[in-house]
Amino acid sequence: MKALALFTTLVTGAVLLYGTMDFPAFGDPQSPASTHISAYFIEEAVHETHVPNLVTAVLGDYRGYDTMFETVVIYCAGLAVISVLRRKKSDKEDSRS
Amino acid sequence: MKLLQEQTQKLKIGESLIIQTASRLLIPFIQLFGLYVIVHGHYSPGGGFQGGVILGASFVLLALAFDQKFSMQYMSEKTSGLLANTGALIFVGTGTLCAIFGGLFLHYSALDVLIPLGPIEWRSFGIFIVEVGVGLAVMSNMAILFWVLGSNGEMDEGL
Numbered sequence: 001m002k003a004l005a006l007f008t009t010l011v012t013g014a015v016l017l018y019g020t021m022d023f024p025a026f027g028d029p030q031s032p033a034s035t036h037i038s039a040y041f042i043e044e045a046v047h048e049t050h051v052p053n054l055v056t057a058v059l060g061d062y063r064g065y066d067t068m069f070e071t072v073v074i075y076c077a078g079l080a081v082i083s084v085l086r087r088k089k090s091d092k093e094d095s096r097s
Numbered sequence: 098m099k100l101l102q103e104q105t106q107k108l109k110i111g112e113s114l115i116i117q118t119a120s121r122l123l124i125p126f127i128q129l130f131g132l133y134v135i136v137h138g139h140y141s142p143g144g145g146f147q148g149g150v151i152l153g154a155s156f157v158l159l160a161l162a163f164d165q166k167f168s169m170q171y172m173s174e175k176t177s178g179l180l181a182n183t184g185a186l187i188f189v190g191t192g193t194l195c196a197i198f199g200g201l202f203l204h205y206s207a208l209d210v211l212i213p214l215g216p217i218e219w220r221s222f223g224i225f226i227v228e229v230g231v232g233l234a235v236m237s238n239m240a241i242l243f244w245v246l247g248s249n250g251e252m253d254e255g256l
Binding site: 048049050051052053055056057059060061064065067068070071072074075077078079081082085086087 | 138139140141142144145146178181182184185188189192202203205217218220221223224227228230231234235237238241242245246249250251252
């Protein structure tokens with residue numbers, strides 16, 4: 001069973017690595033990611049939002065929806081941990097007695 | 098000197114006067130730096146998430162150097178829950194306000210109707226409001242997660 005799991009892992013890893021060969025080179029200016037919308041952000045973000053830090057401009061404004069749900073995810077994580085793990089002190093005393 | 102000796106005798110196992118004094122000195126600066134990272138996110142690397150984590154880490158340090166009760170004197174369980182709610186609400190509420198005042202959801206220029214700063218300045222200021230919300234939510238969630246996980250869910254002594 002372990003050998004089968006190892007085999008599956010290796011095959012999946014090999015397929016994924018093979019898939020990366022189609023990727024554009026790192027930092028390629030002609031890649032779709034660099035030609036489509038990044039150029040617009042670099043040219044217009046400071047002018048449109050008055051935020052010198054492009055990362056903040058993209059994160060907080062252009063992709064605000066994404067950032068909002070990141071916050072909500074963190075909030076839900078805290079909520080879930082509290083609702084699952086939080087115990088009242090009286091429970092502990094009950095279990096001791 | 099005698100005071101120090103008495104203090105040291107009162108300490109429980111695993112607590113050290115050196116660490117406690119060092120954290121007492123460090124924590125104000127850690128928190129100030131956290132605020133700086135949140136507020137200065139427009140000009141330098143940083144923002145709500147990073148600053149919130151630094152602020153939350155100061156409470157974790159307080160809980161580790163002293164004990165959890167001591168850390169919870171500064172931000173109680175109720176307060177941290179309220180802050181987490183407030184942070185998420187600030188973000189979602191800002192977006193909803195934009196939609197109410199005639200723009201798209203999270204399109205901060207629409208808030209120009211409320212306070213006339215100019216649509217472009219409002220985009221900058223809207224990002225700031227939102228980052229503060231993120232910072233509050235992340236800070237209190239960091240603290241809550243550490244307190245609940247570290248104290249076996251009982252929120253008393255802790256690690």
